Amino acid sequence: MKIYISGLYSGTNPQPGVGIARSLRLAYPDALLVGVEYSNRCSGIHWQDFDEIWLQRPWDELNLDAHAREIGRVLDAGAFYISAIDLEIMWLASVFPEGHPNLLTPPVEGLYQVSKPAIPAHEKLPVKIPPFVTTEISDWDLHAFCRKHDWKVWLKGPYYDAARTRNWTEFENMRNAFSSAWSTEKLFLQTHVTGYEESISFSAYKGELLHAVSMRKRDLTEMNKTWAGDVSVVPTEFYEPLCEVVKDLNWTGGAELEMVRDPDGQLWMIECNPRYPAWIHGATIAGHNMSAILVERASDVPAQKSPAVTDEFTRVVLEIPVHPEMPLPPLPEPFAGVVGHSLKHPSGLLGFANRLHGMNLNGQNGNGNGNGNGYGKLNGKELTIVPSSFMDDISDFDFEQIQTPSFLYLEKTASEHFNRAAKIAGNLSTEDVAVINAYSMKTNPDARLVQQAYEAGFLAEAISPLEVSKALEVGFKPEQIILNGPGKWWHKEHLPNEPIHAVFADSIADLQRVVAALESGELKAKIAGMRLRMPNIPSRFGIPIDTPELFGELIEAIKTLPRESGFGIHFHMASSSVGVGQWWHLFESMLKWCSSIEALAGRPIEILDIGGGWFPDDWHEGADEQFKKAVQSVGEYLPNVKQIISEPGKALAQPSMALAMRILEIQDFPNATDVVVDGSIAELPMYFFYPHRILHQNGETGSWKSLGRGKAYFLGRLCMEHDVVASHVELPETAKPGDLLVFCDAGAYDRSMSYVFGRG
Amino acid sequence: MSLDAVKTAFDTNEVNLVEIAAPFEKWQDFPVSRISHHGSVCCEVAREWLSAMDFSNLNGGSVMTGPRWIRQYYNWGPTRWQIHWCEAIKQNALDCGAQASLANEVFTVRGVESYPVQLVQQYSKEATQHWSQKWDGVETSTHWINEDLIYHEGCAVVMRDENEIKIWDASAGWWINPRQFGGYGGLRALRLFSGQHDAREFV
Ligand SMILES: [Zn+2]
Numbered sequence: 019m020k021i022y023i024s025g026l027y028s029g030t031n032p033q034p035g036v037g038i039a040r041s042l043r044l045a046y047p048d049a050l051l052v053g054v055e056y057s058n059r060c061s062g063i064h065w066q067d068f069d070e071i072w073l074q075r076p077w078d079e080l081n082l083d084a085h086a087r088e089i090g091r092v093l094d095a096g097a098f099y100i101s102a103i104d105l106e107i108m109w110l111a112s113v114f115p116e117g118h119p120n121l122l123t124p125p126v127e128g129l130y131q132v133s134k135p136a137i138p139a140h141e142k143l144p145v146k147i148p149p150f151v152t153t154e155i156s157d158w159d160l161h162a163f164c165r166k167h168d169w170k171v172w173l174k175g176p177y178y179d180a181a182r183t184r185n186w187t188e189f190e191n192m193r194n195a196f197s198s199a200w201s202t203e204k205l206f207l208q209t210h211v212t213g214y215e216e217s218i219s220f221s222a223y224k225g226e227l228l229h230a231v232s233m234r235k236r237d238l239t240e241m242n243k244t245w246a247g248d249v250s251v252v253p254t255e256f257y258e259p260l261c262e263v264v265k266d267l268n269w270t271g272g273a274e275l276e277m278v279r280d281p282d283g284q285l286w287m288i289e290c291n292p293r294y295p296a297w298i299h300g301a302t303i304a305g306h307n308m309s310a311i312l313v314e315r316a317s318d319v320p321a322q323k324s325p326a327v328t329d330e331f332t333r334v335v336l337e338i339p340v341h342p343e344m345p346l347p348p349l350p351e352p353f354a355g356v357v358g359h360s361l362k363h364p365s366g367l368l369g370f371a372n373r374l375h376g377m378n379l380n381g382q383n384g385n386g387n388g389n390g391n392g393y394g395k396l397n398g399k400e401l402t403i404v405p406s407s408f409m410d411d412i413s414d415f416d417f418e419q420i421q422t423p424s425f426l427y428l429e430k431t432a433s434e435h436f437n438r439a440a441k442i443a444g445n446l447s448t449e450d451v452a453v454i455n456a457y458s459m460k461t462n463p464d465a466r467l468v469q470q471a472y473e474a475g476f477l478a479e480a481i482s483p484l485e486v487s488k489a490l491e492v493g494f495k496p497e498q499i500i501l502n503g504p505g506k507w508w509h510k511e512h513l514p515n516e517p518i519h520a521v522f523a524d525s526i527a528d529l530q531r532v533v534a535a536l537e538s539g540e541l542k543a544k545i546a547g548m549r550l551r552m553p554n555i556p557s558r559f560g561i562p563i564d565t566p567e568l569f570g571e572l573i574e575a576i577k578t579l580p581r582e583s584g585f586g587i588h589f590h591m592a593s594s595s596v597g598v599g600q601w602w603h604l605f606e607s608m609l610k611w612c613s614s615i616e617a618l619a620g621r622p623i624e625i626l627d628i629g630g631g632w633f634p635d636d637w638h639e640g641a642d643e644q645f646k647k648a649v650q651s652v653g654e655y656l657p658n659v660k661q662i663i664s665e666p667g668k669a670l671a672q673p674s675m676a677l678a679m680r681i682l683e684i685q686d687f688p689n690a691t692d693v694v695v696d697g698s699i700a701e702l703p704m705y706f707f708y709p710h711r712i713l714h715q716n717g718e719t720g721s722w723k724s725l726g727r728g729k730a731y732f733l734g735r736l737c738m739e740h741d742v743v744a745s746h747v748e749l750p751e752t753a754k755p756g757d758l759l760v761f762c763d764a765g766a767y768d769r770s771m772s773y774v775f776g777r778g
Numbered sequence: 779m780s781l782d783a784v785k786t787a788f789d790t791n792e793v794n795l796v797e798i799a800a801p802f803e804k805w806q807d808f809p810v811s812r813i814s815h816h817g818s819v820c821c822e823v824a825r826e827w828l829s830a831m832d833f834s835n836l837n838g839g840s841v842m843t844g845p846r847w848i849r850q851y852y853n854w855g856p857t858r859w860q861i862h863w864c865e866a867i868k869q870n871a872l873d874c875g876a877q878a879s880l881a882n883e884v885f886t887v888r889g890v891e892s893y894p895v896q897l898v899q900q901y902s903k904e905a906t907q908h909w910s911q912k913w914d915g916v917e918t919s920t921h922w923i924n925e926d927l928i929y930h931e932g933c934a935v936v937m938r939d940e941n942e943i944k945i946w947d948a949s950a951g952w953w954i955n956p957r958q959f960g961g962y963g964g965l966r967a968l969r970l971f972s973g974q975h976d977a978r979e980f981v
Binding site for chain 1: 838867957
């Protein structure tokens with residue numbers, strides 16, 4: 019009996035070929051095992067159990083038709099072929115659409131049904147698929163997906179490759195890297211599942227499930243690959259539906275279902291690989307010789323039984339002799355002055371993947387795999403939706419009269435947002451608890467926004483006496499002002515003589531200072547309290563409570579607050595950076611801490627000041643219900659609270675301003691277009707933190723177009739290397755120097771943190 | 779306290795592999811560790827801190843997640859018994875009994891059914907000799923060590939479907955593998971406490 023086995027890569031992220039050979043050798047000591055490889059750099063070609071090595075040129079050099087004919091001849095001559103390379107398996111399925119009795123790999127339709135991320139075949143199994151989304155939707159929606167899932171997301175390539183992207187900048191960098199490596203924009207983002215990794219591997223022949231085995235990872239490599247594991251039988255509640263799935267898919271060959279078990283015991287399927295896993299010989303050690311079972315069924319030649327040695331296996335690193343007829347290839351020269359050797363995948367799999375794209379074999383089209391259980395709309399390339407109020411506001415400007423770059427105040431948008439916030443607060447207020455908004459001056463101190471806040475009945479939140487004075491100028495009364503942050507004594511001569519609404523200390527030292535100021539009359543406030551620094555989230559603000567000592571100190575310090583003032587707690591965390599789910603957990607956590615503080619310090623908490631740093635969309639979409647529940651929770655944890663101050667922050671300011679700029683120069687390159695603009699990162703310092711929706715005005719027709727993804731880089735006017743205001747943006751064909759661009763969503767920290775540079 | 783479901787599952791699934799009488803011999807009357815309460819605000823601050831801290835560290839995750847943060851916060855080392863809540867939480871290091879008590883407390887506050895368990899684990903003479911030297915202080919005891927066996931404590935946590943318990947090893951920061959018995963670090967015996975005076979040994 020002759021058996022071909024491909025996929026012999028044996029690094030720390032190995033292919034299973036060597037494991038299959040070791041297992042088949044136990045079952046068929048006299049079989050002729052032929053290792054198939056596409057690079058002489060794969061160390062598995064030197065493994066002792068192979069009788070022969072069929073060494074091919076790397077995939078990007080290979081004549082696929084000739085190779086297909088050779089494999090056909092080998093199969094016709096009676097040899098079996100077990101592939102352990104995903105891409106080769108896909109290609110073989112297309113070469114042998116009707117299959118071949120000796121080709122022990124699955125058919126095309128089966129492959130479609132297990133392609134990630136949707137893995138349609140999972141539906142009959144007791145597993146769930148983690149939420150995912152294709153990167154073909156707009157950046158705006160991708161950012162929303164990441165926020166919704168607390169940035170616990172993985173960007174994944176079409177076949178291999180996954181990278182955790184913890185923020186927008188990391189996402190953008192990895193997307194560019196993956197897109198160029200795999201020559202496709204069809205990547206996807208998938209949420210992370212916390213838990214323990216386990217797998218099921220099975221053998222099947224023509225739709226008949228021959229055997230399945232379960233493995234829990236017990237030690238991991240740096241890349242989270244198996245280093246040790248324990249093996250057990252698959253429970254009936256999984257085995258029975260698996261039989262049906264295998265039948266439906268008419269599966270032949272090995273497979274691995276990669277899953278994560280969460281703390282509640284739920285299984286989440288991450289991938290279904292159309293081949294045996296690299297740990298397959300671990301199963302053999304435990305008495306489950308999966309590849310032997312497959313060959314036995316296909317050949318009718320009885321396999322020697324492999325008794326179980328133990329149900330746990332682990333790995334070691336071995337040095338083995340190099341086959342004299344396949345000496346080691348030289349290492350490529352390091353690029354001059356560069357650190358390390360740049361080794362591409364030795365067998366040219368990336369190149370092969372690109373050839374497969376052309377053949378459209380991965381089933382990513384038309385099988386509902388595109389957006390599955392994800393989020394957001396699959397937009398055309400050009401469509402990023404811009405709210406109609408933006409267009410309304412923008413059409414009011416006479417751009418002939420505007421010197422660019424220039425911030426545009428979108429008055430109707432601003433007014434709409436502030437009034438809506440006021441209405442929400444009104445609706446949330448109950449007989450016992452008043453809900454009121456506050457405008458954080460630092461978000462954007464533009465007098466027009468401060469005025470909007472004043473007119474909408476907001477309080478003003480200041481981080482310095484200078485901000486207090488600005489609020490007073492606009493018309494706020496002292497009793498409408500809240501003072502917090504570490505800078506409250508800087509320029510204290512601007513503090514009013516009348517009592518302000520509330521003051522929140524930022525540290526124990528600051529609390530002592532506040533107490534002294536209240537007692538001496540230097541500062542008058544109806545409410546005095548402090549900001550809490552929540553454990554487990556990095557922040558420089560507020561009073562830490564993450565050791566029993568600090569918590570004890572806080573309790574003692576609260577007791578020193580003057581009894582004449584009411585007591586309040588201030589909690590601020592940017593939901594746009596920690597994520598929406600995480601924010602709500604922090605909120606509940608804060609309520610728990612407050613409830614302990616109230617009981618232990620013996621001071622009823624009358625006011626809660628809650629800041630969200632909300633991304634505008636998160637504050638709008640379906641948030642009303644969540645807010646209602648939040649107000650209820652406050653009542654349950656803290657029955658003495660009479661007022662909840664909500665500080666929506668950038669949810670209101672961010673959409674209320676845009677930045678207009680003009681194109682100065684356009685330079686085309688074969689794969690990119692450099693567009694120099696008169697705006698810069700001096701006006702858009704937040705560019706790297708979240709996507710900005712961009713509009714282009716056609717110079718001739720005056721019509722506006724929202725820009726999608728493309729190959730243009732918008733380079734700012736500053737002579738600074740990192741002054742790139744947008745990258746991978748579409749540039750309309752009609753664009754020319756002098757055209758207007760409007761960057762929306764620039765009204766929050768873009769505006770308040772913008773700086774003067776390069777103006778002479 | 780009704781633990782029928784727990785007992786049934788445990789009897790049938792796992793405990794039949796555990797030897798009981800011999801390993802527990804030395805610790806036949808050893809009580810499970812309990813942290814004392816001064817009956818005043820000092821210990822209340824401590825307990826409030828522990829539970830609020832646990833909620834923060836849950837990070838929005840499932841309440842069935844083992845509170846590994848406790849082991850990350852406290853080193854493993856000798857504890858002088860008797861100890862009170864306000865003293866325990868301010869230590870740099872706590873022994874397995876104290877860590878298991880903290881874990882048991884946070885599971886209970888989370889609304890998860892959890893009970894103290896006494897365990898006997900097997901190590902090697904080399905390992906236990908080192909521990910003997912470390913614990914052989916004036917106010918700490920080496921009574922927990924017996925040749926290559928050690929007395930250990932953890933929490934028996936009832937899973938959501940109530941047909942299964944898992945043993946949280948608080949001072950290791952992991953769940954004890956129900957498929958492993960004996961061997962270095964392996965479990966040799968287990969005693970579960972469902973109430974104050976209601977110790978049960980499973981054979
Ligand atoms: Zn105490």
